[in-house]
Amino acid sequence: MPKVKIIDVAREAGVSLGTVSNALNHPDRVRPETRRIIQETIRRLGYTPNQSARLLAGGRNPMFGLVLPCLDHGFCLQIISGAQHEAKRNGYGLLVSNYNTDQTLRERYEDYFMGTQLAGVLVQATEPIDGAEYQTPSTPVVYLDTTGDAPAHFVTADCRAQGRLIAEHAIVRGAHHIAVMGSGLAPHIQLRLEGIREALSAYPDIALEVFDDAPWNDAEAGFQLGAQLARRTEEECPDFVIGLTDVLATGAIAGISAAGCAVPDDVRVAGCDGNILAWTGPISLTTCAPAGYEVGRKGVQLLLEQISARESVGPRHIDVKRRTSGVPQEARMTEPRVEIVRPFLLERESTSKGGAQGGPHGSDAAGVNLGTYL
């Protein structure tokens, strides 16, 4: 596998090695004519710079890494989308890896990304980042969708506010009897439920039923529960159903419809988590804006901040002899920060017949461009 290297290009193009390097890294330092010849030679020879060597020698790597627990959930896809968009906007690329909820794998990818000298790494963790175990990394890192007592950077979605928002919407829509479906101890779920309770605490007249005994929060569970509720007598039937996840809510719409009730006329239904993958039923679903997109976007922004903070601080190469002990001192970093992404309402058909209202972004919610998020 004799790889073409920079010296081959130089020889073939009749210039020196340094000039090729310059043509690649500092085009302005090379005469246009020469540059053209070099480019042509590169193409002809099929030269691909060895990134390892390039990085090792001190080149910068305009690439971020994103480590995710899965790829089959809308939230993750949104994170990718948001991160990617923001990265590209700033001239960075994005590499994604999926650890499939295997913590060992997560560390492997994390280490790989750090070791490969990416400009920064985003990690969607599924467990808290423990301060005791935490090592200040030499590469900017931001943790997504989790918290912890480590002095690290975090971006999370405000799940409690999601619940509050939806509950308030139910109140505005005149709900008298709200059914909430969703089970499990996942913090997201619990926080949303807390938010709902919080919003409802000032309205003792509104009845609240919570169904948290389904084994899974899938569309099937939503369907069953929805159908079951819709078959109740009119008095006992809730007039507003909240799915703690959009998947549940989508299932509920189908179940309610199948049982002969109309959405939103008889029963209004709303989701909570802006899961785009669930937005496919015949009746569009009121929910919160996809938080993942914003989380990914903010994550990259925090990365960028850390990068510029570091650049303005120290030199890249330290004088080895000046190290008193063998162990390098703590890397400096910007003040640890926790960014919280606030949700906004996306009102659609499932809770109102008429047109939709815009969120704080001023967008017509019904017309939100999925492509922007996903």
Next chain:
Amino acid sequence: MPKVKIIDVAREAGVSLGTVSNALNHPDRVRPETRRIIQETIRRLGYTPNQSARLLAGGRNPMFGLVLPCLDHGFCLQIISGAQHEAKRNGYGLLVSNYNTDQTLRERYEDYFMGTQLAGVLVQATEPIDGAEYQTPSTPVVYLDTTGDAPAHFVTADCRAQGRLIAEHAIVRGAHHIAVMGSGLAPHIQLRLEGIREALSAYPDIALEVFDDAPWNDAEAGFQLGAQLARRTEEECPDFVIGLTDVLATGAIAGISAAGCAVPDDVRVAGCDGNILAWTGPISLTTCAPAGYEVGRKGVQLLLEQISARESVGPRHIDVKRRTSGVPQEARMTEPRVEIVRPFLLERESTSKGGAQGGPHGSDAAGVNLGTYL
């Protein structure tokens, strides 16, 4: 940013640099006790090996790269899933990048992956790979979901067979009047249509209508068309609707239902492309198995083949002086291959009331575990 390096670990652990390296790369060559101390030191110092240096020095990189045009289509997610599963099974990791249908970006990622010395690269291309432009790469590469006259490795799904399969299913179900919806010149779409025509060519009694004038193949178009068809008189109404994409079919089910017809009792509906993201409606959709998963899996297998083929051939380091010209000779590679993934039927509610039949995998189609694919 004083990074901890291997020498720091060595000094701190009271051993030599080489021993640390061995502990990392050849644990068996180091006494367990020593190894333990080193591990502990590594943890304590938060040492992360520099992958660039490691790779540059000749270490192997058990990591594949996957370059995709988008992340919001079920097909792509399936590819990731299939590739990931197969990679992991063989001890490899997977890095994913999305070029967002921007060919320039695609090349950038491709080059990055090659340059970063991954063990192999998978590329889902959206255009043919031209032989004239093609450079035999120094890293194993497999192109997915496309073809071309380049002497490269390809894995594609047999779209024509998808169409044929669905059409044959319609015939078996006793269809007399089939409506096909789907527009655009995309090869996938056209090939499926050809497959349908092919299967139907032996059945002149079956009427075939093709609706290819919708601007987009989205659920909305499917809905409109479905509703329109369902409002026809019973005589003129087709008894079987095929969506050239699952998204169209899903929309059609909703449209037909909304117009007062029953699926599958009045009209049966089927998709063609096994797009999991479209499998969310209240009536499960008959379609082909998700081909993407298999494409990703086969892709990795081809990569693995190339890797072992190369290993058995030449030495890694060539004698520089023996190069006659400055340009290295052609890299050797395994014979270019084109793998075609055959579809199989996934029969579900939208074309049959009763239970579902298993495909060749022997699985109960209705119970196919999405997690396996996505």
Next chain:
DNA sequence: CTGAAAGCGCTAACAC
């Protein structure tokens, strides 16, 4: 613009 040379951090080969 050229040519020469000093690393970047690590692996692998070699001697001990």
Next chain:
DNA sequence: GTGTTAGCGCTTTCAG
């Protein structure tokens, strides 16, 4: 088993 050392391919610096 341990310690030493020669590169891996590139970027950068510096003197022509």
